[in-house]
Amino acid sequence: MHWRNALGLGLALFSSLLGAMSTVSDRPQAVAAGSDDGQWVRAAGDYASTRYSPLAQITSANVKQLRVAWSFSTGVPRGQEAAPLVVGDTMYVVTPYPNVLYALDLRAGGGAVRWKYEPKPAAAAQGVACCDVVNRGAAYADGRIVFNTLDAHTVAVDARTGRELWKTKLGEINRGETMTMAPLIVRDRVLVGNSGGELGVRGWLTALDLNSGAVVWRAYSTGPDRDVLIGPAFRPFYAADRVANLGVSTWPAEAWRIGSGTVWGWISYDPELDLVYYGTGNPGPWNPEQRPGDNKWTSTIFARRPATGEAVWAYQFSPHDVHDYDAINEQVLLDLDIKGQRRKVLVRPERNGYVYVIDRATGEVLSATAFAHVNTSQGVDLATGRLNVSEDKTPVLGKVVRNICPAAPGAKDWQPSAWSPRTSLLYMPHQNLCMDVEAVETSYIAGTPFVGMNVRMYAGPGGHRGQLTAWDPVNARTAWTLKERFPVWSGALATAGDVVFYGTMDRWFKAVHARTGELLWQFQTGSGIIGQPVSYRGPDGRQYVAVLDGVGGWAGAIVSGDLDPRDAGAALGFVNAMRDLPEHSGKGGTLWVFGLP
Amino acid sequence: MTRALAPLLALLLLGAAPGTPPLRVCADPNNLPFSDARGEGFDNRIAELLAAELGTRVEYTWWAQRRGLVRHTLGAGTCDVLIGVPVGWDAVLATRPYYRSTYVFVWPRARALDVRSLDDPRLRTLTIGVQLVGDNGVNTPPAHALARRGIIDNVRGYPVYGDYGRPHPAAQILDALVAGDIDVAIVWGPLAGYFADRLAVPLAAAAVTPAADPTGLSFTFAMAVGVRKHDTQLRDRLQTALDRRGDDVRAILDAYAVPRAEVPR
Numbered sequence: 064m065h066w067r068n069a070l071g072l073g074l075a076l077f078s079s080l081l082g083a084m085s086t087v088s089d090r091p092q093a094v095a096a097g098s099d100d101g102q103w104v105r106a107a108g109d110y111a112s113t114r115y116s117p118l119a120q121i122t123s124a125n126v127k128q129l130r131v132a133w134s135f136s137t138g139v140p141r142g143q144e145a146a147p148l149v150v151g152d153t154m155y156v157v158t159p160y161p162n163v164l165y166a167l168d169l170r171a172g173g174g175a176v177r178w179k180y181e182p183k184p185a186a187a188a189q190g191v192a193c194c195d196v197v198n199r200g201a202a203y204a205d206g207r208i209v210f211n212t213l214d215a216h217t218v219a220v221d222a223r224t225g226r227e228l229w230k231t232k233l234g235e236i237n238r239g240e241t242m243t244m245a246p247l248i249v250r251d252r253v254l255v256g257n258s259g260g261e262l263g264v265r266g267w268l269t270a271l272d273l274n275s276g277a278v279v280w281r282a283y284s285t286g287p288d289r290d291v292l293i294g295p296a297f298r299p300f301y302a303a304d305r306v307a308n309l310g311v312s313t314w315p316a317e318a319w320r321i322g323s324g325t326v327w328g329w330i331s332y333d334p335e336l337d338l339v340y341y342g343t344g345n346p347g348p349w350n351p352e353q354r355p356g357d358n359k360w361t362s363t364i365f366a367r368r369p370a371t372g373e374a375v376w377a378y379q380f381s382p383h384d385v386h387d388y389d390a391i392n393e394q395v396l397l398d399l400d401i402k403g404q405r406r407k408v409l410v411r412p413e414r415n416g417y418v419y420v421i422d423r424a425t426g427e428v429l430s431a432t433a434f435a436h437v438n439t440s441q442g443v444d445l446a447t448g449r450l451n452v453s454e455d456k457t458p459v460l461g462k463v464v465r466n467i468c469p470a471a472p473g474a475k476d477w478q479p480s481a482w483s484p485r486t487s488l489l490y491m492p493h494q495n496l497c498m499d500v501e502a503v504e505t506s507y508i509a510g511t512p513f514v515g516m517n518v519r520m521y522a523g524p525g526g527h528r529g530q531l532t533a534w535d536p537v538n539a540r541t542a543w544t545l546k547e548r549f550p551v552w553s554g555a556l557a558t559a560g561d562v563v564f565y566g567t568m569d570r571w572f573k574a575v576h577a578r579t580g581e582l583l584w585q586f587q588t589g590s591g592i593i594g595q596p597v598s599y600r601g602p603d604g605r606q607y608v609a610v611l612d613g614v615g616g617w618a619g620a621i622v623s624g625d626l627d628p629r630d631a632g633a634a635l636g637f638v639n640a641m642r643d644l645p646e647h648s649g650k651g652g653t654l655w656v657f658g659l660p
Numbered sequence: 661m662t663r664a665l666a667p668l669l670a671l672l673l674l675g676a677a678p679g680t681p682p683l684r685v686c687a688d689p690n691n692l693p694f695s696d697a698r699g700e701g702f703d704n705r706i707a708e709l710l711a712a713e714l715g716t717r718v719e720y721t722w723w724a725q726r727r728g729l730v731r732h733t734l735g736a737g738t739c740d741v742l743i744g745v746p747v748g749w750d751a752v753l754a755t756r757p758y759y760r761s762t763y764v765f766v767w768p769r770a771r772a773l774d775v776r777s778l779d780d781p782r783l784r785t786l787t788i789g790v791q792l793v794g795d796n797g798v799n800t801p802p803a804h805a806l807a808r809r810g811i812i813d814n815v816r817g818y819p820v821y822g823d824y825g826r827p828h829p830a831a832q833i834l835d836a837l838v839a840g841d842i843d844v845a846i847v848w849g850p851l852a853g854y855f856a857d858r859l860a861v862p863l864a865a866a867a868v869t870p871a872a873d874p875t876g877l878s879f880t881f882a883m884a885v886g887v888r889k890h891d892t893q894l895r896d897r898l899q900t901a902l903d904r905r906g907d908d909v910r911a912i913l914d915a916y917a918v919p920r921a922e923v924p925r
Contacts, residue, residue, distance in 0.1 A: 187824075190726040237824035239794075262794045263819040315812045321792070321819065348794030349817060353807040385797070458797060460804050461875035505748035505881065508725055508793050510694040510830055511820050511848045512746035512881040516798045624731060630751070 101600025106146040106200035106245040107479060108597070110332040111396035114481035115557045116598035120606035122560035125659060126574045126583045132607060132658040133174040135167060140650035142615020142623045144477075145200040146245070146554065146595035147654060148208070149609075150222060152602040153177060155203070156611070156654055160189055160196035160213040166225055170602050173656060178225030184214035188236045191259065192243070195615040195623050199477070200245035200595065202253070204273060209253050211242035217255050217271055229276030233257070239264045247330040248273060249339060249369040256326025260344040260389065266324035266361070268341060270372055280372035284324030284343040284360050286310045291360060292372045299376045300426040301448040304359075313356040322354075323347035324361035328391025328477050331409065336424055338366045338375055340409055342390035346383070350460065357382035362390040364411065366426065376426035381415050381450055385457050386439055387471035387635075388414040393479040394423075395489060399537055401429055410536045412480055412491045414473025415440060415450065420536050432539040434532060435474035435495060436523050439467060458516065463501040470498035470520040471635060472617060476552070479595060483557035486577050488533040488542050490563045494550035494618070495523040495530055496640055504632070518636025528640060531555065531565055533580060543580040549644060552618045554595030556608070566592025568614050569647035572655065588612040590651020591644070593619060607658045613651040614644070623650055682719035683711040684740045686733035689722040692828040693854030693916050694744055697722060702850070702916040703743040709908055710743075710885070713901040724824060734888045741898065745886035752886030755899045758909050761849035762880040762921035763802050764865040766837060766856075775844050776866045778805050778873075785814065789833045789842035792817035801877045802846035802868060808875065816842055831855055837863065853917035867921060880921040 099117045108114045121129065137143070141159035148155040154167040162184055166177040189196050192213060201210035207219045207228060215234030220227055233255065234240030239262030246255045253271040257264060266284035271277065282292040291310050299305055306312070311319055324343040331340045343365070346358035362381035367374050380390045394409040401408065401420065409423040416437035420429045431443035439456045443449065456467045475493035482489050498520045506515030522528045529547035534540075553566035561577040568591035574584040591614030598608045615623030620634040621641045631639035685707045689697035695704050697720075704718075711718045721739035723732055730751045733739050747757050767773040775782065788811070790803040799817075806815055818836060822829025830851060837845045838861045845852075852865040868879045885902065887894045902909065913920070 187724065190724055190728060190732065235823070235825070237826075237829075239819070239821060262821060263792055263817070316814070317816055321817060348792050348799075348819065350797045350799050350804065350807070353799065353803060353812060353815070353817075355812060387797075460798070461877065502798075504750055505746045506793075506795065506798070507746050507749050507751075508729075508795065508820055510688075510691055510725070510744070510850065511791055511793060511800060512749075512883075513793055513795075513798065513800045514877060515795065624728065625735065626731065627735070 102151070103146070103149045103597040103599050104203040105148070105247065106202070106595060107329065107331070107393065110334065112329060112331040112393050112479065113395055114479060114555060115483055117559045118598055118600055118606040119559035121558060121562060121608065121659060123562055123576050123583055126560070126562050128659055129574065129584050129586070129608070129657045130660060131586070132656045133172060134656065135174050135654040137163070137165065137611070137652040137654065139163065139652045140623070141613065141652065142195040142197045142619055143594045143611035143613030143652055144197040144616055145611060146597050147609045147611065148201055148203055149597070149599035150203050153222070154609070155201055155208050157198050157201045157210045158652065159198050159615070160184060162198055162210070162212045164201065164208065164210065164220060173601065180220050180225045180227065182212045182216065182218050182230070184212040184216070185236060188214035188241055191236050191239055191262070192241045195617065195620050197243050197616050199243060202246045202248045204248040207273065209246050209248060209273070211244060211246060211255055213241050213243065215240045215242045215257065217242070217246065217253065217276065219273070219276060231271060231276040231278065233269055244327045247332060247339070249332050252279065252369050254330050254339060254369065256341070258325050258327040260323040260325040260347050263321035263348040264323060264325055265321060266326050266343050268326045270369065282367065282372045282374070284326065284363070285314070285319040285322035291374065292367070293374045297374045297376070299378065301378070303447065304377060309357070309359040313359040315354060315356070318349060318354050321348060322358060322361060324363070326391065328389070329393040329479060331394050331396050332369065333396050333423060336407070337368060338423070339369045340364060340366050340394045340396070340423065342392060342394070344389040344391055345387050351383065351385040351457065352459070358384070362388055364390060364394065366423065378421065378426045378428065378448060380413050380419070386467065388473050390414065391477060392475060395480060395482050396423060397482065397536070401537065410489055412475050412489070412493070412534070414475060416469050416474035417443065418534055418536060418539070430539050434491065434534060434541065435493065436468050437474065439469070458500040460502045460514070460516065463499065465499045466497055467500060468497040468523055470496040471518065472496065472550070472637065476617070478552050479554040481555040481557040481563065483577050485559065485561060487535065487537065488577065489536055490555040490557055491532045491534055492551035492553055492555050492565050493530050493532060495525060495527055496520045496550065497523045498636060515632070517632050519631050520636045520640040522640065529567070531575070545575065545580050549641070550618045552593040552616055553610070556596040556598060558598055564596040564608055564610070566594065566596065566610055566612070568593065568619055568644060570612070572610055586657070588651070588655060589653055590614050591619060591648035605658055607656050609654060609656045612653050612655060614648045619644060621645060622648060680716040682717050683707065683714060684719050684721065686721050686723055686739035686742050688725045690824065690828060691725060691830060693850055696828070702912050702918065705912045706909055707741070707743050709905055709912065710898060710901045713905050714897060726821060740887055740891065740894060742886040744883050747882040747884050749886070753889045753891060753895050754884040754886045755895055755902055757882035757884045758902050758906070759913055759918065760880055760882040760921045760923060761919055762867045762871065763800070763846055764849045764852045764867050764919055766834065766845045766847055766852045766863050766865045767843065768837065769862040769864040773844060774866065777869050778802070778809065783811055786843035787814050787816060789816045789818055789836055789845040791820045791833060791847055793820050801873065801879050804877055805873045808873070834859060834863065849919035850916065853919050856917065865919065867919060871921070
C-alpha cells in the first residue's frame with residue numbers, strides 16, 4: 064500500500080508542476096473580473112460568467128485593422144456552439160458530434176495539431192438529440208480537459224498528451240438522454256447536466272470527482288426533496304417555496320418521474336459564498352393540461368453547495384411553463400449598486416423575456432424587466448416572485464393561438480451574454496420571434512399516430528429576427544440595441560479595449576463599440592456563426608480573438624440538418640422563421656483566429 | 661468472367677429479375693409488431709409482398725423511429741419507402757390507405773373490465789396507462805381526451821420510445837399492465853392485437869369510443885405507404901401493387917390481429 068501512496072503523491076506533484084509551468088489559473092477570482100492571465104480556461108471565461116477579457120491591445124481605435132492570424136477546419140460541418148479554450152500555449156476545440164477534441168499549438172504562428180482525441184460516441188445519439196448535435200465546449204483544470212459527449216458521457220483528457228484519463232457514463236441515450244452543455248469545474252468537482260427534455264428524461268445536475276471521474280452527487284430537478292438534494296439548509300426567498308417535496312406535490316401523481324427540467328445550459332460559481340448557480344429546462348413530456356401545478360423544479364434557478372450538491376435556495380422563473388421556456392440561460396454574477404445599496408446579485412436574461420436581477424445570497428428577485436416584446440406574461444409580482452401569465456396565450460389542442468411572443472426559443476436562448484465592468488453594460492445576443500400554434504397535422508412516432516401541434520415561428524415586431532442589446536441592469540433599461548436579420552445565436556465577448564464581439568448567422572463576425580454599438584469592423588466567414596468568441600494572449604504576447612463558424616443549432620438546423628424549407632413545422636417550428644437562411648449560409652466548421660498586424 | 665457473373669447469380673438466387681432495383685424500405689429494427697431486423701413485423705411482411713408484386717426484393721435501411729426519421733431516411737436518400745404511415749402526415753407522399761385502426765382499451769383478460777367508453781365512470785378510479793409521444797406539448801389522442809375530462813391524477817405516461825435498449829420498446833406500457841402497475845392501458849390498436857396473447861398474462865382489448873372527441877380529435881387513423889413527397893412514380897407503382905394484392909395485405913393484418921376500424925361518420 065505504501066508504494067502506491069508514494070506513487071500517487073509523485074503524480075500529484077508532477078501534475079501540479081505541469082500546472083505551474085503552463086501558468087494555470089484555478090484560483091478563485093474576483094466575481095466580476097475576467098481572467099487576467101491571458102488564458103481562457105472555461106467557456107464563460109471566469110466563474111462569474113462575464114465573458115470579459117481584460118486584454119486591451121485590441122481597442123475600439125485599432126480594431127479596424129484586425130485580420131485573420133490563422134484558421135483551422137474542424138472537419139465537422141454541424142452547428143458549432145463551443146467556445147475554444149486557451150491554456151498556456153495550446154488551444155482546445157471540441158466539435159459537435161462526433162465530439163472530436165483538438166489540441167492546437169499556438170506557438171510559431173499557431174494552428175498545428177498537437178493531438179486529437181476522438182471519444183467515438185454512439186451514432187444513435189444523433190437521432191435522440193433534439194436540436195442539431197451541438198456541444199457547448201470543454202473546461203480545463205489541473206492538467207485536464209473535461210467535456211461531454213452527445214451519448215451522455217463525461218471524459219477527462221490529459222491536456223498535455225491527449226490521453227484519456229477517465230470516461231464516465233452519466234445517462235442513457237436509449238431513454239432519450241444526451242449531453243451538450245459545457246462542464247464547470249469547481250475545485251475537484253466537475254459539474255455536468257443532461258439534455259433531452261422533450262422525451263420524458265428526468266433532469267439532473269451531477270458532480271464528478273475531477274481526479275477519478277466517479278459520481279459524487281446527483282441533484283434531480285424533480286421529485287422528492289431527497290432526490291433534489293433539498294435539506295435543512297434550503298431557504299428559498301419566497302414563503303410559498305418553503306414547503307417539503309414540492310418536486311412531487313406540484314405534479315399529478317408520478318408525473319415528476321418523467322418531468323424533464325434538464326440541465327443543458329450554464330453554471331456560474333461564487334467562491335466567496337461558495338455557491339454554484341444553474342437553471343433547469345422546461346417541464347415535459349406531457350401537454351400542459353395533463354400536468355396541472357407549478358411542476359417544480361422545472362424552469363427554475365438553483366443555488367447549491369458544490370461540495371455536496373445541497374440546495375441553498377431556488378426560484379422558479381416560469382411556473383407550469385406552457386411555452387417551452389427553459390430556464391437554462393447564463394447567470395452573470397455581479398456586485399451592483401441597486402437603489403443606492405451594494406448588492407451581490409446575479410443578472411439573468413431569461414427566455415421568458417425578462418432580465419432578472421436576483422440577490423444571489425438569498426434568491427430575492429430585485430427586478431425583472433422585459434427586454435423584448437413579451438405578451439405571454441405581464442411582469443413579475445415582486446412580493447411573491449410570481450410571473451403574471453397571460454392565459455389567452457396558452458396553447459390548447461384544438462384551438463389556434465396566434466401571436467405568442469416570445470416564441471418557443473424565448474426572447475433569448477442559450478447564447479451567452481458578456482459583461483463589461485468598464486461600461487457596466489450586459490451585451491445580450493438574442494432573438495425577436497413570435498409564433499402561432501395550432502393542432503392540425505397527423506403526426507407519427509414509432510407506430511403511434513397522433514395529432515401534432517403545428518408551430519410556426521416568425522419575426523416579431525419590427526421584422527428583424529435577431530438583436531444584440533446592451534442592457535443596463537442597474538437602471539433596468541436598454542442602452543442601445545442592434546438589429547440583425549437572423550437570431551443572434553452566437554455568444555458575445557466584451558474586452559477591456561471597449562470592443563464587443565459577436566457573430567451572425569449570415570456569416571459576419573462583428574466588432575462593435577462597447578459604449579455606442581457603432582460597428583467598428585466585420586469579417587465575413589465561410590458559414591454563419593453560432594459559437595462563442597473568446598480572447599487570449601498568445602505565446603508571442605499579443606492579443607487574439609477566436610471564434611468558430613458553422614451554422615446550425617436549433618435556429619440553424621435548416622442548414623446543418625438539411626431540413627426542407629417548405630416544412631414550416633420542422634425543427635419544432637423554427638424552420639418557418641429561417642427559410643431564407645440557406646441563401647445566406649451553408650454548412651461550416653472552421654476556427655478563425657484574428658489579431659492585429 | 662466469374663467475377664461478372666457472381667452478382668447476377670446472387671440476384672437470380674434471390675428470385676429477382678436481373679437489373680431490377682430493390683424496393684428500398686426504411687424501417688425500425690426494434691419495433692414489433694410493426695417491424696424488426698428479423699423481418700417479423702407486419703410492415704416487414706407487407707414490404708416483402710409489395711416487393712414480390714413489383715418483381716424485386718426488399719432492401720432495408722434500419723433507423724429507429726426517433727427524431728428526424730424522415731430526414732435521416734427518405735430525406736437522406738438511403739431508402740425510398742415507409743410502410744405504415746398515417747394518412748394526412750404531410751412529411752411524406754402517401755398511397756390510399758390499406759387499413760384503418762383505432763386506439764383501444766386493453767386490460768388483463770382475467771379481470772374482465774370490459775372498458776369501452778372514455779366516459780366510463782370507472783376511468784376516474786382505475787390507474788390508466790397511456791402512450792407518451794413527448795413531442796413538445798402534444799400527446800396521443802386518448803391522453804388529451806382524458807385530460808379534457810379531468811382524469812389526470814390516475815393517468816401514467818409511458819414514453820413511446822421506451823427504453824430502446826430492450827426489445828420492442830413501445831410495448832413497455834403492456835408490460836406495466838401485466839405487472840399490475842396499471843389497471844387499463846389505452847394504446848394504438850396494432851400493439852394490443854399482437855401482444856394480447858404473447859405476454860405472461862393474456863390481454864383483452866376494445867376500441868375506444870366515442871370514436872372521435874368533440875374537439876375534433878379522432879381515435880382512428882388510416883394507414884398507407886409513404887414515399888418522398890415528389891416521388892409520384894414510385895407511389896403509383898406501390899398503389900397498383902397494393903390494389904392487386906389487397907386480399908393478401910388484409911390476410912397479413914389478420915394474422916397479426918390488427919384491430920380494424922370503420923371510417924368515422
